Amino acid sequence: MKAVVLREIGPPTNLKLEEVPDPAPGPGEVVVQLKAAALNHRDAFIRQGLYAGITLPIILGSDGAGEVAAVGEGVDRSLLGRAVVIDPGMDWGPDERAQGRAYRILGLPDNGTYAQRVKVPAANVHPKPAALSFEEAAALPLAGLTAYRAVVTRAGVQPGETVVVTGAGGGVSSFVLQIAHAIGARVFVTSGSDEKIARARQLGAEAGVNYRTGDWVKGLGGLIGGDGPDVVVDSVGGETFGQALALARPGGRVVTYGATTGATGKLEVRRIFWKQLTILGSTMGTARDFASMLAFCDRHALRPVVDRVFPLAEAAAAHARMDDAGQFGKIVLRIDSR
Ligand SMILES: NC(=O)c1ccc[n+]([C@@H]2O[C@H](COP(=O)([O-])OP(=O)(O)OC[C@H]3O[C@@H](n4cnc5c(N)ncnc54)[C@H](OP(=O)(O)O)[C@@H]3O)[C@@H](O)[C@H]2O)c1
Structure with missing residues (x-):
């Protein structure tokens, strides 16, 4: 099959289209023939060498949508040919509050979705939302899951509350905005461009x-x-x-799920205790969060914001767009079967 392989840390041009062996499903696994994949900032961090546990070569990509092409031993054969989206989180573990040590995200260390085919546990495929195209469906999994757990499971945002989303142009934050708005919250944003603020208002x-x-x-x-x-x-x-701690109201909640501009910065502890703030860390989500996210998107007719679609062979150009924060929403890769 064709896949985009990263063999060396470096610029986007290190992402090269290659011919690689087809994955074969083991017991309990399926192979999905992908029609679309999507980028996440994680992919850019891995490519830049800014992520823990990097093993090379690797096929990046946590997000994908396509059709089940093969099933392994013990898997229901009626899945064959089904249109699916992939939950990128594997082996969360028994504690809903936090992932266990075995938890991993598709696309490192396991080969990911910048490929014609990918192998995943059968439990990780869910029916593709019928209202979405494959490209929209591919934009949904990692960002939708992260946003849903942050806004709903962790922060418990309520109708009428006021929510601020920083960096609204990002793949996850465009979902944070939509989910909070769908709940009935008043949403305000920051962004590095006036045009993106106008998009956020839409x-x-x-x-x-x-x-x-x-x-x-x-x-x-x-x-x-x-x-x-x-x-x-x-x-x-x-x-x-x-700065988010400075802005939040007394008694407010601040949720963090990322550190695009760095993991350290000036932080005034007194703001946390004096304002009785609650700080909530959030990462990805459980299988239950994923299913709830799909149901929420269906109920509220949410559509992922697809920024731009690149052919798989142009993954390097897609990464360059993410490096420049050029996008509003999700950058998608279209994957042809030939
Ligand atoms: N913990 C988790 O499970 C999890 C899951 C997904 C993502 N993440 C993390 O969350 C972050 C976002 O991921 P993503 O895939 O949504 O990335 P993304 O699409 O590249 O979005 C990043 C956004 O950050 C904003 N930004 C960049 N520099 C900024 C600055 N100096 N000040 C304010 N905003 C700035 C930009 O927003 P504007 O374009 O509006 O300016 C940019 O679009 C990454 O750090 C990623 O690693 C964590």
Whole structure:
């Protein structure tokens, strides 16, 4: 089969289309013939050597949608030919509160979805939402799951609450915005471009502030009024996380699921205790979160925001777009069977 293989840490051009052996399903596994895959920032971090436990060569990609092409021993044969989306989380473990040591995400260490075919446990395939194209369905899994657990399972956002989403153009944050809006929250955003703030408003955000052109904490504080937002959902990290603590209302919640600009930054501990803040860490989600996310998207007719679709052979150009934060929403790879 054809796959995009990363053999060496480095620039996007290190992602090369190659001919590689077909995966064969083991007991309890299926092989999915992929029609689309999607990028996540994780893929860029791995390519740049900024991720733990990198093993090379690797086929990146956590997100995929396609049709079941082969089933292993013990797997229901009626799955053959079914249109599916893949839950990228494997072996979460018995504790719903946090993943166990065996937990792993498709696309490292296991080969991922930048390929014509991928092998996954049968338990990880779910029916493709009928209302979505394969490209939209491929955009859903990792980002939708992460956003759902952060907003619903962890923060428990309620109708009428005010939610701030930092870096609204990101793949996950575009879902955070949509999920919070669907719940009935008032959503405000930050972004590095006015055009992306306008896009966020089309998705239901009330207003936004450009973090490149001024003091976004002051700007959003003024727009929201009162004591500030009930919830801030952040994946920017670095200095932004400390600023999120400054913006949140007394008694508010701050959810973090990422650190795009760095894992450390100035953080005033007194803000946490004096304002009685709750800090919630969130990563990916359980199998139950994944199923609930699919049901939520179906119930609220949510459509993933697809930024741009590249052919699989142009994975390098797709990565360059993510490196430049050029996207609004998810960058997708279209995968042909020949
Ligand atoms: N813990 C988990 O399970 C989990 C799951 C998924 C992702 N993540 C992490 O979450 C982060 C986002 O992932 P993603 O795939 O959604 O990435 P992405 O699509 O590349 O989005 C990143 C966004 O961050 C914003 N950003 C970049 N620099 C910024 C700055 N200086 N200040 C404010 N915002 C800035 C940009 O928003 P604008 O374009 O609007 O400016 C950019 O689009 C990554 O760090 C990723 O590793 C964690």
